[in-house]
Structure formats: C-alpha cells, structure tokens
Amino acid sequence: MRPSVILRETASGLRRNLSMAVSVILVTMISMYLLGLGLLANRQVDTMKDYWYDRVQVSVFLCVEGSQYPACAGKATTPEQREQIRTQLEQMRPPVKDIYYESQAEAFKRFKEQFKNSPLGEQATERAFADSFRVSLTDPAKYDVIVSSFQGAPGVGRVQDQKQLLDRFFAFMNVVSWGAIALSGIMVLAAILLMSTTIRQTAFSRRRETGIMRLVGASNTTIQLPFILETLIAALLGSGMALGLLYATVHYGVSGYLSKTLLDTAFIGTPDVIAIGPIILGGVVLLAISTSWVTLRRYLRV
Amino acid sequence: MILFDKVTKTYAKSTRPALDEVSMEVERGEFVFVVGQSGSGKSTLLRLAIREQRATKGTVLVAGRDLRTLPDRRVPLLRREIGTVFQDFRLLPGKTVFDNVAFALQVIGKSRAVIRQTVPETLRIVGLDGKAKRYPHELSGGEQQRVAIARAIVNKPTILLADEPTGNLDPGTSEGIVSLLDRINRSGTTVLMATHDKGIVDDFDKRVVELVEGRIVRDEAHGVYGTSTSSLPTSSAEIADDAPTRKLRLPFSRGAQGPEASA
Numbered sequence: 001m002r003p004s005v006i007l008r009e010t011a012s013g014l015r016r017n018l019s020m021a022v023s024v025i026l027v028t029m030i031s032m033y034l035l036g037l038g039l040l041a042n043r044q045v046d047t048m049k050d051y052w053y054d055r056v057q058v059s060v061f062l063c064v065e066g067s068q069y070p071a072c073a074g075k076a077t078t079p080e081q082r083e084q085i086r087t088q089l090e091q092m093r094p095p096v097k098d099i100y101y102e103s104q105a106e107a108f109k110r111f112k113e114q115f116k117n118s119p120l121g122e123q124a125t126e127r128a129f130a131d132s133f134r135v136s137l138t139d140p141a142k143y144d145v146i147v148s149s150f151q152g153a154p155g156v157g158r159v160q161d162q163k164q165l166l167d168r169f170f171a172f173m174n175v176v177s178w179g180a181i182a183l184s185g186i187m188v189l190a191a192i193l194l195m196s197t198t199i200r201q202t203a204f205s206r207r208r209e210t211g212i213m214r215l216v217g218a219s220n221t222t223i224q225l226p227f228i229l230e231t232l233i234a235a236l237l238g239s240g241m242a243l244g245l246l247y248a249t250v251h252y253g254v255s256g257y258l259s260k261t262l263l264d265t266a267f268i269g270t271p272d273v274i275a276i277g278p279i280i281l282g283g284v285v286l287l288a289i290s291t292s293w294v295t296l297r298r299y300l301r302v
Numbered sequence: 303m304i305l306f307d308k309v310t311k312t313y314a315k316s317t318r319p320a321l322d323e324v325s326m327e328v329e330r331g332e333f334v335f336v337v338g339q340s341g342s343g344k345s346t347l348l349r350l351a352i353r354e355q356r357a358t359k360g361t362v363l364v365a366g367r368d369l370r371t372l373p374d375r376r377v378p379l380l381r382r383e384i385g386t387v388f389q390d391f392r393l394l395p396g397k398t399v400f401d402n403v404a405f406a407l408q409v410i411g412k413s414r415a416v417i418r419q420t421v422p423e424t425l426r427i428v429g430l431d432g433k434a435k436r437y438p439h440e441l442s443g444g445e446q447q448r449v450a451i452a453r454a455i456v457n458k459p460t461i462l463l464a465d466e467p468t469g470n471l472d473p474g475t476s477e478g479i480v481s482l483l484d485r486i487n488r489s490g491t492t493v494l495m496a497t498h499d500k501g502i503v504d505d506f507d508k509r510v511v512e513l514v515e516g517r518i519v520r521d522e523a524h525g526v527y528g529t530s531t532s533s534l535p536t537s538s539a540e541i542a543d544d545a546p547t548r549k550l551r552l553p554f555s556r557g558a559q560g561p562e563a564s565a
Contacts (some may be wrong), residue, residue, distance in 0.1 A: 002408075002411060002413075003328060005408045005409070080348070208392065208394065209394060210391060211392065212394070212405065212406070212407045212453075214354075214381070215352070215381060215386050215392075216377075216381065216406040216409060216453070216457065217378040217379065217380070217381035217382035217404075217410055217457075218378060218409035218410055219375075219378045219410075220374075220375070220378070220409075222409055222411075223409075231411075
C-alpha cells in the first residue's frame with residue numbers, strides 16, 4: 001500500500017478513536033513522567049556522590065592532654081611527632097592531594113559555626129576537640145592506605161574516613177531512587193495494558209474494514225501498520241509531554257529553586273533531562289511497537 | 303481452477319465434520335451453483351477456497367496453489383486472484399460507491415491513475431453508472447450488491463466466489479444479480495455461487511453441486527435445485543451406504559429437512 005493511503009487510514013483511525021488515543025497519551029505521559037523522575041533521582045544521587053566524594057577527607061586526629069583515644073594513653077602529641085606525621089603525609093603524594101592542619105581551637109570554632117542554631121553548639125567545649133590533619137585524596141577509594149599507615153602510629157589518636165559515613169547515606173539514597181523506578185515500572189505496565197486494550201478495541205471497531213482488506217488480498221503489513229502507527233503516535237505524544245513536564249520540573253523546581261536555596265550541594269540540571277530523553281523516547285517506541293505487534297498477532301490474523 | 307480432493311473439515315467443537323471427504327473440480331470459466339440447506343457445508347467450502355480456513359484432511363488446489371502448503375504470507379496473493387461476494391454486501395458505510403470499490407485497489411497498492419481508470423469502468427460493467435458518489439445507505443439492496451460485486455471484480459480476479467449473494471434480495475432483483483454474475487462468467491471468470499434460491503438455480507441451467515451434511519450428493523452439468531423427492535432419497539441412500547453408523551440419525555435429519563424443502 002502506498003504511504004499516503006496508510007497515513008490517511010492512520011489519521012482517520014486517530015480521529016474516530018479520539019478518546020482512546022487521548023487516554024493512551026495521558027497514561028503514557030504519567031508513566032513516563034514517573035519513570036523520568038526515578039531516572040533523574042538516580043542521576044541526582046550520582047551528582048551528589050561526585051560532589052561529596054570530591055570533598056571527602058580522611059582525618060588524622062592527634063592526641064591532646066587527657067585524650068579519650070586509647071592510643072594516646074592520655075598524653076598530648078609532641079611537636080616532633082606532629083612534624084613526623086606531616087612529613088610522612090607529604091611523602092605519600094599521590095594518593096594524598098592536599099594536607100590541611102586544623103588545630104583544636106579551629107575545630108571548635110568550625111563546630112560552633114556549623115551548629116549555631118542547635119543546642120549541640122552551645123553545650124560543646126573546646127576540650128572535646130582535637131588537633132588533626134585533614135587529608136584529601138586523589139582517589140577517595142584509597143583511604144585505607146592512610147588508615148593502615150597511621151592507625152596506631154605514635155601521637156595518632158584515630159584515623160577517620162568520611163567516605164564510610166557518606167557510603168551509608170548514598171546506599172540509602174540509591175534504594176530510594178531505585179524504588180521510584182520500580183514504582184514507575186508499575187505505571188509502565190499499566191500503559192502497556194492500556195495500549196493493548198486500545199488496540200483490541202480499535203481492531204474490533206474496524207473489523208469490517210480489516211475483513212474487507214483481508215478478502216481483497218491486502219498484506220498483513222498494510223492491515224496492521226495503521227494500528228501500530230496510531231499507537232506509536234499516541235505514545236510518542238505522551239512521552240514528549242512527559243519530557244516537557246520533566247524539563248519544567250527540573251528547570252523551575254531544581255535549577256530555579258532548590259539549587260538556589262540549598263547552596264552546599266550539587267544538583268542535576270536540564271542537561272540531565274536531555275540525557276534521559278533518548279532513553280524514554282526509545283523505550284516508548286520499543287514498547288508501543290512490540291505491544292501492538294503482539295496484540296495484533298492475536299487479534300488480526302490472516 | 304479449483305480442485306477439492308477428499309477434503310474433510312472438522313470444527314473444534316463439533317462432532318460431525320462440516321465437510322466430509324468432499325471431492326470436486328471446477329474448470330476454468332465454469333459457472334457452478336453449490337446448493338444445500340443451511341449448515342450443509344456450502345460456506346465452509348468457500349472459506350477453504352480463500353484459505354480463510356484450512357482443511358483438516360485432503361487437498362485444496364486453487365489457481366494453481368496447494369492451499370495446504372501455502373505459507374501465510376502468500377495468502378494475500380492468492381486472495382488477489384479471487385473476488386468474494388456475500389449475502390450482507392459488506393460495504394463500508396462511510397465511503398461512497400466509488401471509494402468502496404477503490405478501497406480494494408488502494409489496499410493492494412494500486413496507483414491513483416489505475417484506480418481512476420478502473421473503478422468507473424467496473425461500475426459501468428455492474429450497471430452503476432452515475433452512482434459513484436452515492437453512499438451505501440442511499441442505494442437499494444440490489445444496487446448495494448452490485449457495488450460489492452464491482453469491488454470483487456475490480457482487480458480482475460480469475461475466480462469469483464459468491465456466498466448466497468441473493469439471500470437478502472427479492473426474486474426480481476436476485477435474477478438481475480445472477481445475470482450480472484453470468485455476464486462476468488462469460489468474460490472468462492470462474493464463478494462458484496453458493497445458494498439455496500431454488501428459482502435462480504432452476505432458471506439459469508448451470509452445473510449444480512448439492513451438499514447434504516457436508517457430503518456431495520449430486521453433481522449435474524445442467525442441474526435444477528432439486529426437491530425433497532428427487533434429491534433427498536439419493537442423498538440418504540448414499541450416506542447410508544458409506545456410513546452405516548449414520549442410519550440411526552437419518553430419519554431425524556430427513557424429517558427436519560422434509561417440510562422445509564417442500565415449503
């Protein structure tokens with residue numbers, strides 16, 4: 001059949017079955033919007049990971065008079081010991097990137113600053129803090145090199161790795177974002193079922209035409225293509241609208257509001273929406289074609 | 303042109319086969335009436351010929367193709383050589399006469415030029431000159447059937463199958479329709495027409511094949527429809543000979559057919 005005839009059949013099918021087409025468009029839109037949110041949440045976790053892991057530090061706490069750390073045995077680190085630790089750290093570049101010495105007083109001041117709105121900040125005393133070397137690494141995964149070199153060394157109270165704390169946080173965030181994707185999977189299933197029902201209904205309402213087409217010897221492709229195209233067009237419209245919504249959500253909600261309000265973390269932006277666009281559109285094309293093909297195989301036999 | 307060789311068709315939920323070891327041959331250019339009561343297997347015979355169904359047993363050859371081995375994707379090509387007409391016309395109500403006929407050509411990929419030339423020609427053949435722009439509901443039953451015939455022959459098929467084409471029409475109109483089929487036949491198209499219209503069969507003096515309960519009981523070169531006295535005893539005798547187990551059922555089936563056939 002000539003393309004013009006197929007397109008005309010497709011257009012007239014969409015016109016006659018407008019309410020069904022609209023329902024496919026809407027369900028596809030909602031399910032793809034949810035799927036998109038899940039994918040974006042996943043990318044947000046990755047973005048935060050990159051941001052935080054770049055800033056992650058290993059702290060080498062030294063001993064002060066009356067330290068709680070068992071390794072200190074209640075004695076302060078001597079200046080010689082401190083200089084030796086610094087030299088040793090300097091020799092470990094890379095993976096050591098930057099070394100920053102933070103004194104007890106500085107650590108106390110920073111804590112007061114961070115918790116100025118919390119009763120924790122008022123109750124803290126300087127004695128609870130210790131001098132420390134803050135070490136950032138070229139590869140945050142190599143923190144165990146620092147731990148094994150300094151844990152138990154003379155004058156070192158404790159070696160603490162921030163990455164372990166972050167790992168727990170990100171593991172939790174990952175579960176949340178994958179959960180969102182799984183939930184959107186249920187919506188996608190609803191979309192598949194609705195597409196299949198719509199095609200069945202359309203095939204039934206057009207059984208007279210398709211019956212005649214079969215009788216006069218139209219090929220299977222000719223008979224089925226308008227149905228597939230109708231579903232495909234409706235699904236593409238729906239996912240296009242979903243992408244528009246996702247773009248608006250990220251543009252106004254994240255870039256326009258969240259990242260201006262919460263300054264100390266990184267957020268996804270509209271390029272992330274553009275990055276997941278092909279995944280969503282490709283998925284919808286695959287979904288619409290395979291669903292209609294399977295449905296038509298069952299309901300439009302030769 | 304059409305050959306049935308010991309063809310049996312059994313439907314899944316039926317105990318009696320719809321067609322039972324049917325053998326017949328239709329030569330190129332023949333006109334054949336297939337007669338018989340409702341449920342005798344006429345429609346099944348036609349459905350097997352266009353491969354809408356497959357035979358359970360036996361061979362069906364149509365236009366040089368063995369339908370038993372014909373792959374599904376070649377079925378459309380077979381159907382382009384066969385025109386089909388039904389009792390209920392099966393026209394598309396939203397399309398004009400012209401578009402209904404053109405539809406058959408459009409969906410097999412004929413060009414607009416071919417359609418513009420062939421459709422009016424065909425409408426002239428079936429006697430619908432000047433009615434191209436009418437819609438089906440504006441036409442009489444006979445005219446609607448002429449549209450259906452035009453659609454069936456517009457692609458110049460070698461075979462025309464008609465399943466009770468006069469079933470919904472009054473006798474005068476029926477006569478006109480069968481005359482049209484006769485004219486189409488004279489131009490070289492093989493016509494196979496299933497009917498239980500006694501008047502038509504008797505008037506046209508063609509080959510008559512009679513089916514009773516899925517079996518061919520009569521095949522006459524110049525037949526009449528047959529009456530309860532001429533056709534049924536033959537049939538019961540044959541069936542009784544071939545299938546002794548049927549004997550028990552025959553009185554009932556004959557009893558049921560008797561009044562209808564004589565009425």
